[in-house]
Amino acid sequence: MAEVAGFPDWDGDIAAARALQVELAARVVVRDDYRQPLRTIAGFDVGFEDDGATTRAAAVLLDADSGQVLASEVARIPTRMPYIPGLLSFRELPALLLALERLPQAPDLAFVDGHGIAHPRGLGIAAHFGVATGLPSIGVAKKTLVGSGSEPHQMRGAYTPLRHEGAQLGWVLRSKVNCNPLVVSPGHRVSMASSADLVMRFTGKYRLPEPTRLADRLASRRDEGRG
């Protein structure tokens, strides 16, 4: 199987892709192992152009203390595989890795749009990103993929555990009042307990935490007016 940038080319073999996920998931570290205090953080997200023919990834590096944007990068590459629930990372990660490379420096912690370990085989895009880069990461998703949790209290910052098959995979977090909760899960080198706290620590007046919110704007098609 040929590959590009360390990634296997998509050959339609779903079973093989799932088997690879199981292997990679075994390398995920779910415990706090990142620089403290954090100096820099970064948000990552992906969008599509040309009716999906082009994948556009955005990376935004921020100062962890001031929240100031230190750098922003956008990377475009030809889309190589369709969206298949559960196999999202194989479709979006190549572009994200390119955007990361273009940042002047790697962040101490990465916030990735999508799930961390809250995935059927424990390897959502944030976890895959973490294992692939070795960087600490957290998954911030807008919807659930697997598992369920009770409705968190209406207060901002309230959260309830996301459970699946008897285990906790993440948190259902009310990042903002009157908004649907986010689904947060550890990606790599971040503990279950810290994942929700870290997301709230970098969430301001909007539903999404700043790193992901800014990356979302750059990756989204609506941003084509600026650069």
Add this chain to the structure above:
DNA sequence: GCGACAG
């Protein structure tokens, strides 16, 4: 067999 299914 049927429904669900990150982005």
Add this chain to the structure above:
DNA sequence: ATCTTGTCGC
């Protein structure tokens, strides 16, 4: 994800 303006509600 993406196609898309105004509009109802807190």
